[in-house]
Amino acid sequence: MQEMEAVIGLEIHVEMNTETKIFCGCRTAFGAETNTQVCPICLGLPGHKPVLNQKAVEWHAKAALALNCEIAPYVQFDRKNYFYADLPKGYQISQFFYPMGINGHVDIEVNGETRRIRIRQIHLEEDTGKLLHMGNITASPSSLVDFNRAGVPLLEIVTQPDVRNAEEARLFLQKLRTIIQYTGVSDCKMEEGSMRCDANVSVRPKGSDILGQKTELKNMNSFRAVTRGIDYEIPRQIDLVLDGEEVIPQTRHWDEAKGVTRAMRTKYLATDYRCFPDPNVPPFKNDPAWVEEIRQSLPELPDARYARLVKEDGLPPYDAEVITASKAMADFYDQTVALVKEPKTVSNWLMGEVGRCLNTAGKEIQETALTPKHLAELLGLVKKGVITGKIAKDVMDEMFRSGQDPETIVKEKGLVQIADQSELDPVIDRVIQANPKVVEDFHAGKDRALGFLVGQVMKETRGKANPQMLNELLRRKLQG
Amino acid sequence: MIGVDEMLQAAEAARLEIPNDEAGGFLTEINRMFAFVKESCANLDLGDVPPTAYIQPRMNVFRPDEPQGSLPLEIALANAPDEDERCFKVPRIMEE
Numbered sequence: 405m406q407e408m409e410a411v412i413g414l415e416i417h418v419e420m421n422t423e424t425k426i427f428c429g430c431r432t433a434f435g436a437e438t439n440t441q442v443c444p445i446c447l448g449l450p451g452h453k454p455v456l457n458q459k460a461v462e463w464h465a466k467a468a469l470a471l472n473c474e475i476a477p478y479v480q481f482d483r484k485n486y487f488y489a490d491l492p493k494g495y496q497i498s499q500f501f502y503p504m505g506i507n508g509h510v511d512i513e514v515n516g517e518t519r520r521i522r523i524r525q526i527h528l529e530e531d532t533g534k535l536l537h538m539g540n541i542t543a544s545p546s547s548l549v550d551f552n553r554a555g556v557p558l559l560e561i562v563t564q565p566d567v568r569n570a571e572e573a574r575l576f577l578q579k580l581r582t583i584i585q586y587t588g589v590s591d592c593k594m595e596e597g598s599m600r601c602d603a604n605v606s607v608r609p610k611g612s613d614i615l616g617q618k619t620e621l622k623n624m625n626s627f628r629a630v631t632r633g634i635d636y637e638i639p640r641q642i643d644l645v646l647d648g649e650e651v652i653p654q655t656r657h658w659d660e661a662k663g664v665t666r667a668m669r670t671k672y673l674a675t676d677y678r679c680f681p682d683p684n685v686p687p688f689k690n691d692p693a694w695v696e697e698i699r700q701s702l703p704e705l706p707d708a709r710y711a712r713l714v715k716e717d718g719l720p721p722y723d724a725e726v727i728t729a730s731k732a733m734a735d736f737y738d739q740t741v742a743l744v745k746e747p748k749t750v751s752n753w754l755m756g757e758v759g760r761c762l763n764t765a766g767k768e769i770q771e772t773a774l775t776p777k778h779l780a781e782l783l784g785l786v787k788k789g790v791i792t793g794k795i796a797k798d799v800m801d802e803m804f805r806s807g808q809d810p811e812t813i814v815k816e817k818g819l820v821q822i823a824d825q826s827e828l829d830p831v832i833d834r835v836i837q838a839n840p841k842v843v844e845d846f847h848a849g850k851d852r853a854l855g856f857l858v859g860q861v862m863k864e865t866r867g868k869a870n871p872q873m874l875n876e877l878l879r880r881k882l883q884g
Numbered sequence: 885m886i887g888v889d890e891m892l893q894a895a896e897a898a899r900l901e902i903p904n905d906e907a908g909g910f911l912t913e914i915n916r917m918f919a920f921v922k923e924s925c926a927n928l929d930l931g932d933v934p935p936t937a938y939i940q941p942r943m944n945v946f947r948p949d950e951p952q953g954s955l956p957l958e959i960a961l962a963n964a965p966d967e968d969e970r971c972f973k974v975p976r977i978m979e980e
Contacts (some may be wrong), residue, residue, distance in 0.1 A: 422949050423949050423951055424950065431951050437970065438971050439960050440960075443954050447960065458949065460949070545976055546975055547974050548969055548973055551972070681938065686938060688943055688944040689943060
């Protein structure tokens with residue numbers, strides 16, 4: 405049987421964090437009551453002209469530079485004409501002929517090797533309204549439209565068809581999201597729709613240069629949906645081709661519940677959109693000095709940060725990867741290390757206890773009451789021997805919950821470590837007396853016996869006994 | 885000059901219905917317009933004229949990212965052909 409391969413290009417839409425829409429002063433807040441952030445411009449009512457949001461242009465340049473794009477010297481907006489219920493004007497204003505960002509790339513690690521996914525272009529456009537379906541999209545008799553989203557500035561990032569499978573698509577998307585989040589241009593929340601991914605999928609005989617007919621997969625609202633959608637579509641197309649049938653170029657809707665893609669509408673060809681320059685939006689030229697200014701304003705990006713954490717802080721590559729996957733986490737790490745100067749300890753805590761608290765609460769670190777200062781103070785208390793490592797974990801839980809500083813928690817709850825022999829002696833004596841059998845085991849050379857007795861003392865002191873002192877005292881008493 | 889298929893494709897993209905018995909007439913008229921533009925251009929010296937998309941020579945027109953008021957809901961929905969649950973109501977969008 406002929407071996408086939410998939411050729412995948414991704415189109416990622418990212419909503420920007422601007423205060424207002426791209427061409428009007430309506431707010432862009434997520435979750436506002438339906439159709440309350442609309443005006444004549446974004447509803448496409450006659451007689452009102454769009455004026456471009458300067459911040460959107462700046463952030464567009466920022467994102468494009470972060471993704472290694474060139475910034476085009478001349479940019480214009482065009483009308484992309486099509487009819488759809490979520491598009492009030494009957495056209496979308498987009499940079500079709502002269503996009504601002506071109507020829508970029510993102511490098512991803514696939515099975516230990518670096519793969520470069522080229523970015524053809526990043527252009528700026530207006531988002532469409534949101535269709536709310538009554539019940540299932542395929543069964544619903546009608547749709548409701550909320551135009552709050554219409555006109556929100558949207559970056560469309562178009563890759564070259566360099567992706568070969570679902571896993572590469574996922575790795576690329578995660579890296580892309582991290583980079584954009586670092587720039588602050590968008591929060592890239594797939595679940596809230598501020599990052600959306602369509603995939604153009606085609607198949608061809610392996611090694612061939614010719615591109616097959618492609619389908620465009622839509623409605624993949626999570627990384628998992630993207631991988632599942634692609635993993636469904638590739639074998640579907642291969643089966644068609646091997647059976648001598650044609651792949652129909654069409655837009656296909658990913659049905660998350662049923663795990664299938666289904667035909668949504670016949671795909672438009674580029675010429676069907678009859679694009680032409682929008683006479684209402686003047687074009688703009690980019691001054692090289694301005695581009696340089698934006699480049700200078702970029703924060704340290706994930707790859708550079710990863711390299712620094714490995715090289716300068718001596719973190720293992722795995723730690724550096726986990727810490728830099730989110731800008732908020734990486735910032736938290738840097739701020740804590742600046743205070744306690746022990747990178748690996750900080751990394752252990754962030755990936756361990758803090759990570760556990762975050763997972764349990766289902767939150768990102770910036771959404772919690774925890775601060776770098778408090779974490780640094782907690783590590784200081786452990787280092788000074790004020791509390792044990794075990795107690796520190798309980799204190800962390802409380803800091804996480806209440807946002808209180810660790811010293812106050814330790815004082816209020818009486819968690820200070822017992823490192824006073826006169827306090828420990830009576831407890832140890834009681835434990836030895838109460839466990840004659842275990843003491844016998846100890847003398848018979850069973851190592852576990854000592855551990856059991858340590859555990860009993862810890863239990864009585866509610867974990868506050870200084871572990872080194874306890875071990876030493878206990879051993880001395882048993883042997884003496 | 886365009887053929888009848890091209891004309892019907894353009895009409896479909898623009899959601900225009902052209903009845904079969906009128907297609908021939910439309911095609912003749914459209915092609916006459918094309919011929920007029922072509923002929924007019926041929927008679928002018930346009931060698932130094934760049935392709936022009938904008939009437940006004942304006943560039944780099946921006947506004948600051950500052951909120952302005954939006955419309956009250958009832959005004960926003962005033963022209964909706966149908967509405968439900970504070971939204972514009974439209975026919976289902978999936979192809980049969």
